[in-house]
Amino acid sequence: MSTQVKFVQGNEACVEAALYAGLDFFAGYPITPSTEIAELLSRRLPMAGGKFIQMEDELASICAIIGASLTGHKVMTATSGPGFSLMQEALGYAIMAEIPCVIVDVQRGGPSTGIPTHGSQGDIMQARWGTHGDHAIIALTASNHQDVFAMTIEAFNMAETYRTPVILLFDEIVGHMREKLVLPEPGEMPLVERLRTSVQGGVNYHPYLPREDGRLPMSDFGGVHRYNVTGLYHDMWGFPSADPGVAHGLIRHLVDKIENRTNQLARYKEYFLEDAEIVMVSYGSAARSALHVVKNRRNRGERLGLLELQTLWPFPRDIVREKCAQAEAVLVVELNMGQVMQEVKKALDHPEKVFLANRIDGVFITPTDIRKILRLIQGKGV
Amino acid sequence: MALKDYLRQRFFPHMWCPGCGHGTVLNSLLRAVEQLGLSKNEIVMASGIGCSSRISGYVDFHTLHTLHGRALAFATGVKLSQPELNVIVPMGDGDALAIGGNHFIHACRRNIDITAIVMNNRIYGMTGGQFSPMSGVGINATTAPFQNIDRDFDVVKMATAAGATFVARSTTYHAQQAADLIKQAILHEGFSVVEILSQCPTHFGRKNKQGAAADMMERYKDITVPVGSKKKAENPDLIERGIFVQEEAPEYCREYDKIIAKAMKG
Numbered sequence: 001m002s003t004q005v006k007f008v009q010g011n012e013a014c015v016e017a018a019l020y021a022g023l024d025f026f027a028g029y030p031i032t033p034s035t036e037i038a039e040l041l042s043r044r045l046p047m048a049g050g051k052f053i054q055m056e057d058e059l060a061s062i063c064a065i066i067g068a069s070l071t072g073h074k075v076m077t078a079t080s081g082p083g084f085s086l087m088q089e090a091l092g093y094a095i096m097a098e099i100p101c102v103i104v105d106v107q108r109g110g111p112s113t114g115i116p117t118h119g120s121q122g123d124i125m126q127a128r129w130g131t132h133g134d135h136a137i138i139a140l141t142a143s144n145h146q147d148v149f150a151m152t153i154e155a156f157n158m159a160e161t162y163r164t165p166v167i168l169l170f171d172e173i174v175g176h177m178r179e180k181l182v183l184p185e186p187g188e189m190p191l192v193e194r195l196r197t198s199v200q201g202g203v204n205y206h207p208y209l210p211r212e213d214g215r216l217p218m219s220d221f222g223g224v225h226r227y228n229v230t231g232l233y234h235d236m237w238g239f240p241s242a243d244p245g246v247a248h249g250l251i252r253h254l255v256d257k258i259e260n261r262t263n264q265l266a267r268y269k270e271y272f273l274e275d276a277e278i279v280m281v282s283y284g285s286a287a288r289s290a291l292h293v294v295k296n297r298r299n300r301g302e303r304l305g306l307l308e309l310q311t312l313w314p315f316p317r318d319i320v321r322e323k324c325a326q327a328e329a330v331l332v333v334e335l336n337m338g339q340v341m342q343e344v345k346k347a348l349d350h351p352e353k354v355f356l357a358n359r360i361d362g363v364f365i366t367p368t369d370i371r372k373i374l375r376l377i378q379g380k381g382v
Numbered sequence: 383m384a385l386k387d388y389l390r391q392r393f394f395p396h397m398w399c400p401g402c403g404h405g406t407v408l409n410s411l412l413r414a415v416e417q418l419g420l421s422k423n424e425i426v427m428a429s430g431i432g433c434s435s436r437i438s439g440y441v442d443f444h445t446l447h448t449l450h451g452r453a454l455a456f457a458t459g460v461k462l463s464q465p466e467l468n469v470i471v472p473m474g475d476g477d478a479l480a481i482g483g484n485h486f487i488h489a490c491r492r493n494i495d496i497t498a499i500v501m502n503n504r505i506y507g508m509t510g511g512q513f514s515p516m517s518g519v520g521i522n523a524t525t526a527p528f529q530n531i532d533r534d535f536d537v538v539k540m541a542t543a544a545g546a547t548f549v550a551r552s553t554t555y556h557a558q559q560a561a562d563l564i565k566q567a568i569l570h571e572g573f574s575v576v577e578i579l580s581q582c583p584t585h586f587g588r589k590n591k592q593g594a595a596a597d598m599m600e601r602y603k604d605i606t607v608p609v610g611s612k613k614k615a616e617n618p619d620l621i622e623r624g625i626f627v628q629e630e631a632p633e634y635c636r637e638y639d640k641i642i643a644k645a646m647k648g
Binding site: 025027043046047049051053055056057059060061063064065066067068069070071072073075089090093221222223224226227228229230231232237239240 | 390392393422423424426428438439442443444445446447448449452455456457458459460461462463464466467484485487488638641642644645646648
């Protein structure tokens with residue numbers, strides 16, 4: 001059993017988890033409210049023999065971690081909305097070239113410079129569609145520091161398993177809030193290490209030829225296999241190809257490897273869903289207020305429940321549908337104009353029973369805000 | 383090793399136009415690597431987007447064909463994470479100095495041990511001949527139909543001002559000198575920049591009445607002089623060739639090793 005307990009910011013919980021997961025290369029650029037992640041890692045990484053570099057901008061930061069991942073390292077960068085926008089180009093590259101990496105976006109209000117020191121969950125759709133072209137993406141979130149820790153570990157594990165970038169969509173409130181974090185012992189949480197090819201030197205190695213189980217073993221740059229990595233459509237050698245069959249197969253592979261595992265990748269928590277007449281769907285900091293309301297109402301005998309999403313992409317459509325099937329009303333609680341609400345509506349047979357409780361003014365949504373919407377749903381007036 | 387053994391012959395023919403200078407640069411680069419006796423496994427070549435950047439596909443090293451302008455940022459991650467690798471970055475002039483200008487400046491400043499080869503043909507070739515930051519005033523290009531009013535700048539001066547610790551220039555006409563400069567750049571411990579003037583007969587030469595590839599190469603002989611030549615004093619329009627900067631300064635990866643040692647001591 002672990003005995004190490006810390007009182008930390010969410011950003012620090014993310015750092016602790018990244019180091020636990022084996023992070024040994026970080027590149028970043030200062031931006032509120034994610035800067036603490038860079039500051040802490042500039043100290044902690046070299047203490048553990050790892051490397052930290054502050055690049056000239058966010059474009060360069062994500063490019064640098066992709067380069068370092070190719071030499072066999074576990075890599076991460078951290079930013080917020082404006083920096084995340086700049087990273088979209090190279091995010092697409094990492095998707096296309098199938099490079100494991102973790103990108104933290106501690107969300108603040110946008111668009112543009114927005115409201116740097118206040119919370120928001122406005123980047124959900126940017127995480128999904130910010131980079132151009134058809135693709136799939138994995139994005140995880142968390143509402144408390146223990147879950148920030150767990151989801152950060154999951155992010156590294158999924159990145160290595162599926163050879164893909166994974167986005168951690170935290171928000172300013174979780175990032176800057178301080179609460180208890182219990183650090184697990186080494187070995188307590190399972191870690192996925194990179195799958196490296198067993199092909200010997202001198203024998204043809206195909207970096208983009210999936211095994212029977214769909215996984216693509218890697219070979220580190222500097223090792224015995226020399227191959228090409230490109231953002232162009234490419235064949236199993238990694239060499240550019242304009243062959244329609246190759247192009248079709250590649251895009252299907254990039255999408256299917258994630259979309260076909262939507263249920264397997266789904267991480268969520270559920271509270272009092274068995275008999276819930278009203279199901280709240282929430283995530284990140286907003287889920288804290290939602291849970292508070294649910295617990296209070298349960299004490300009064302009202303049948304409310306909460307589905308807290310931790311995997312936002314690929315969107316856990318089947319799970320949302322199943323958990324909300326019996327509900328008379330579904331209330332999505334989030335800090336944006338309904339980005340996840342739209343996905344919930346798409347997932348349900350009766351989208352007309354989906355309602356939204358939100359705030360878009362940089363202020364954390366309170367139980368009172370949620371109760372006001374509940375009164376409307378329950379026909380109790382304003 | 384024969385030069386062809388450094389090539390991925392499976393991926394030929396290459397996509398460069400007849401008369402393109404980039405093949406000559408590739409030849410100079412491979413001669414440098416061969417003379418240094420480097421193993422193919424210890425070389426990473428990172429490149430961006432453009433005609434020049436396609437070099438990386440043709441060579442049998444660890445190759446990383448990245449995003450327009452961002453090759454040096456990728457290369458920085460490769461080098462810092464695995465400093466024993468030799469990292470070479472062939473770049474076009476638009477790639478290195480327009481869209482990638484900021485990365486270029488900061489790679490120079492950081493003095494990380496990477497060799498950047500700027501293949502300067504003064505034009506965006508792959509997209510069909512638009513003016514680049516190196517084209518200069520009075521040049522004809524598809525986006526300068528009334529002649530270019532955009533001023534150019536001197537790569538050598540910029541790299542020097544930004545702190546590169548090895549800066550050199552040559553041309554495709556002077557292929558042996560180019561090979562020698564690349565060799566010295568690879569050996570140099572720190573950020574090195576070699577600018578090589580490279581002809582684009584298809585998109586620059588034709589529009590600017592500079593003749594065929596051979597004429598453009600001959601022209602490099604006429605408009606360049608060795609560094610420090612008296613002719614330059616008489617005719618300031620001449621372009622100097624050779625080594626402009628070669629100095630020892632703390633290299634980034636080695637300095638970071640000291641940070642690790644300091645951090646581990648606590």
